Amino acid sequence: MRSRGWPLVTGLLVAAILFPLYWAVVASFTPESRLFAAPSLVPRALVLDHYRALFGGRDFWTPIRNSLIVAGATTAVSVFLGAVCAYALARLRFRGRAPMLAFVLAVSMFPQISIVSPLYLLLRELRLLNTYAGLVLPYLTFAMPLTIWLLVGFFRQLPPDLEEAGQMDGAGRLRTLWEIILPLSGPGLATTAILTFLYSWNEFLFALSFTLGPERYTVPVAITLFRGQYQVPWGQILAAAVVATVPVAAIVLVAQRRITAGLTSGAVKG
């Protein structure tokens, strides 16, 4: 009973999760006129109209480029700085370590909406509105706590013997981190990078508030602003959604290969 029931449940769950994605992909290839006329599970006519409009008429490349730059920079900076912070918090013994970790977590718990206005004023003073830095810096406020927490957990799992061996070999803390810890942390760094990238790629509120024109819009902002006064171009919106999902899915698939267990095998006995 159990063994026959579970595959069915699993199948239903997977179908429930995949269906909206499937529907979006199918709809993005369906002519606008048919979208609401005769919905069917199996598409009858596939057209590239929406994609053509997206890249021809609207210049969707610009928001994609913006999003890649902002999310990429956020990921790079937060993983790099986060790794150093996390290593200190995971391994060094110093007063106030636990409160500091709690504080880092608390920072990430501010409701975004509550800090939009002060951040806006701050960025205006710094003349960073409508710049990439004006997005990357605010993004770090939620990206850094995430990376720090994930990496602290990861670093704590590494055998401390390895770092001690590094120290006995004469390497200082930073050198040990760079030459021994980080090369072994591939899976942790990859996981962290993916999550940070996802968050930054999908972030909407800051991007909407701190960009002023289409030349700096990120993908979510651009898609939202597709809707005109009298009509909503559903086909293009769905096409854009598909396009926005592809790089993320690609990155996850590529990075997933790095997330393989057993990287540390052979370090210690066993």
Added chain:
Amino acid sequence: MASITLNQVSKTYPNGQVAARDLTLEIADGELLVLLGPSGSGKSTVLRLIAGLETPTSGKILIDGRDVTHVPPQHRDLAMVFQSYALYPHKSVRENLAFGLRVRRVDAARVDERVRATAAALGIEALLDRKPAQLSGGQRQRVALGRAIVREPKAFLLDEPLSNLDPILRVGTRAELALLHRRLAATMVYVTHDQEEAMTLGTRVAVMRDGIVEQVAPALEVFRRPANVFVAGFVGSPAMNLWPCTCHRSGDGLRVVSPALSIEPEGVDVAVPDGGHIRVGVRPHDIDLVPSGEGDGVGRVEVVELLGPATVIHLRVDGLPHEFVRVVVPADARIEVDDRASFRVRRDRLHMFDGMTGQRLAEHPT
């Protein structure tokens, strides 16, 4: 090479656990000192204190007379072999060996030469391009040793380096370590809970319990004249028999009496008054089985352990309800479980300890 001094070193962990109490140890240049003790005795902590991986709560650590108490490990120029080996899994054997030299900015040609020489000395040249995961336990152990040797450090710290090897390999590697120590004339501190390792390797042995050094002495001395009841019971296999006894004095003579037996020590006397309580220790090798009627006591054989070269029998003796009397007999002795055996203690091989403190009683010849 260097001498290492621990001066009244104590270490209390933040959770209140005391791992070292007021320890004073002198390790001479070129000496191999073994720290021997049961698990939790603080021997690994002492090693980590010397390494600099732990900072003492109080006291001083000196290397070659220089106070290094607050010098971080990377500036102490010591090498450590970890129980887990702790090889860098992402680096090849060659890189594992070279890392310590590269960190010290030794030039590439010299690094290469040192790595080759070390690998040759340890017979791991063929493994230089492998990753640790591709090595057997014994090979990993050699690489870990190589990583320590290649740097020519001031001293070697070894934390149970053989405990992960199978018994045959362990004995072989033990002999090689002894050779290595002689060849390098290196100062070594070696932590183990295996007394056989301690006896065979150590120039001197420090027996530890609960963060205290119970005795520091040449290996044979620890075995022949244990300083207290703990050392007596811990060192030597099978373990020494220890019996609570009362001293009876008549005239000049001393007689030690327990419910199980009553004997007169030969050749030595101790300053204990009539009626004083002591503990008498006899090694299982110093008890003989004798024809019935001639012994100090009789027991029923409950366990027979065939070791090969000799046999250990455990006797249940009236008056000693909670412990066995252990006796080593020749391997060809015909003895079986449930036999009754008379045993006789060699009078000149007694160890006598204070009944209260457990310290060895000063002996004076009679």
